[in-house]
Amino acid sequence: MNEKAPYYEAVHKEVEVFEHAYKNKLPLLLKGPTGTGKSRFVSYMAHRTKTEVITISCHEETSSTDLIGRYIIKGAETVWLDGPLTAAVKRGAIIYLDEIAEARPDVIVAIHSLTDHRRELFVDKLGITVRAHKDFMLVASFNPGYQKGFKELKPSTRQRFVALSFDYPAPDTETAIVSNETGIDKAIAKKLVNIATKIRNLTELGLTETASTRLLVDAATLIKSGLPKRLSVEVAVVEPLSDDPEIVQALTDLCHLMI
Numbered sequence: 001m002n003e004k005a006p007y008y009e010a011v012h013k014e015v016e017v018f019e020h021a022y023k024n025k026l027p028l029l030l031k032g033p034t035g036t037g038k039s040r041f042v043s044y045m046a047h048r049t050k051t052e053v054i055t056i057s058c059h060e061e062t063s064s065t066d067l068i069g070r071y072i073i074k075g076a077e078t079v080w081l082d083g084p085l086t087a088a089v090k091r092g093a094i095i096y097l098d099e100i101a102e103a104r105p106d107v108i109v110a111i112h113s114l115t116d117h118r119r120e121l122f123v124d125k126l127g128i129t130v131r132a133h134k135d136f137m138l139v140a141s142f143n144p145g146y147q148k149g150f151k152e153l154k155p156s157t158r159q160r161f162v163a164l165s166f167d168y169p170a171p172d173t174e175t176a177i178v179s180n181e182t183g184i185d186k187a188i189a190k191k192l193v194n195i196a197t198k199i200r201n202l203t204e205l206g207l208t209e210t211a212s213t214r215l216l217v218d219a220a221t222l223i224k225s226g227l228p229k230r231l232s233v234e235v236a237v238v239e240p241l242s243d244d245p246e247i248v249q250a251l252t253d254l255c256h257l258m259i
Helices: 014-024 038-048 064-068 084-091 105-114 171-182 186-200 213-224 229-241 245-258
Strands: 028-031 053-057 069-074 077-082 094-098 120-123 128-131 137-142 162-165
Touching: 014 028, 014 038, 014 162, 028 038, 038 053, 038 094, 038 137, 053 084, 064 069, 064 084, 064 105, 077 084, 084 094, 084 105, 084 120, 084 128, 105 120, 171 186, 171 213, 186 213, 186 229, 186 245, 213 229, 229 245
Parallel strands: 028 137, 028 162, 053 094, 094 137
Antiparallel strands: 069 077, 120 128
């Protein structure tokens, strides 16, 4: 594998935890807010372990059939088509179920036998059980701050995983991430991080999501390409956070003072 490794700045001991989970083929759950690097981390570790990664972005319509496979009409015959989960199980890839709590309950049921000593997948439509390749690994993520009530993962499901918590990096680390990702001057990257830190502390605004590292990277990318700094922050950081005109105006005023 000669392609360049995805850029990732380790925050705690997540690299070591992943490597040991991978070595022992333990399922891994990544918990944390949107835009804190969970997906990038999986890509980085797939490159590091020289393993293929198959990513599924789960949503409320994601069903076990979508993951396991289905019969399709091909010409004059009906043929079976493996879904991404079945393909990963057979090929020994890492399957990454992003925002798993968003998927339908039958998805959780389908992966149960892959998250314990059995390491096998039952394909009900074929009436067969597929034994997982020795290199297969299951990784899932969810946002415990956003998924509330019915979208919370059950304790019985959580306890099938080794879990890692992701949060926003320390300011110096986040500044390095924004600068490395975009090539922007570190002084500007630091101002963007200061803005994000301020917004994250404004709990009284009741934002569903707060300013993520991903949003800062987007703002820095626009600034690097020549868009004015204030406008870049407005469209890449402020507007994605709220549709409430008063909140948008308050955040805009705050950002204008800081950059």
